[in-house]
Amino acid sequence: MNIPPNNHTKEPRDGGSSSSNSNGINLAQRKIITDSKFQRVLHTPLMTEPPGALINQVGNKFYEAFQQKHGSYVDLPSAKISELMKSSSLDNAPTQSLLSVVNGILEESVERRNGEIPPRVACLLRKVVQEIERRISTQQEHLKTQNNLFKTREEKYKSRITVLEALASGTTEESKVSKVVLSIYLIKNDESNVHCKFQ
Structure with missing residues (x-):
């Protein structure tokens, strides 16, 4: 200069x-x-x-x-x-x-x-x-996408926690039903994750 x-x-x-x-x-x-x-x-x-x-x-x-x-x-x-x-x-x-x-x-x-x-x-x-x-x-669009991902994960974890709480507090009969529900939920969740990865 x-x-x-x-x-x-x-x-x-x-x-x-x-x-x-x-x-x-x-x-x-x-x-x-x-x-x-x-x-x-x-x-x-x-x-x-x-x-x-x-x-x-x-x-x-x-x-x-x-x-x-x-x-x-x-x-x-x-x-x-x-x-x-x-x-x-x-x-x-x-x-x-x-x-x-x-x-x-x-x-x-x-x-x-x-x-x-x-x-x-x-x-x-x-x-x-x-x-x-x-x-x-x-950058704003990226932040919105990240925010949506975090919300989705939060909802998944909340539903898992609800199922686990039901398992922990229920009777044997309820416990068997909850285990089946949890298994179905986990299978569906894994399928949706696999489906999302291939899109």
Whole structure:
């Protein structure tokens, strides 16, 4: 990352009250610029230090584009942005990199006075956000499936416990009936498990 020369050490020659107001504004502006650069430095490691497996992935264009931090996202050529928006690039990119790109673009738009985002960068931002939404939706479906599996298992265990409790507390006649019921239940349960495995 290129660091601009430090202009903070220069003091105005005129110490009069007429320049203090304008210097106050300049100091405030400098503080904002310095703070934003500091924030950018804090966010940069998310893009420059990939996990080991990611380095070995072939063709991960998305990560390669942000591996070395460019001056800004606005400076990226249109061809590079088009390449990044391909679904394979977005699919292979780690979620942390996607979030870093979103944060970087939003930070740059805040730093600009007009707050505008160029159309090509806005398009990239939209694609990245859509990919993050897709991943969240997929994760939600996985969680629903897991939840349903846990509920099914819980119901099976409850019914087994009920049968076992009946066995433990019943008379010999009830005990024989309960054993038969338990055997039938276990056979049906095993058949359904085998049937599910082959589907």
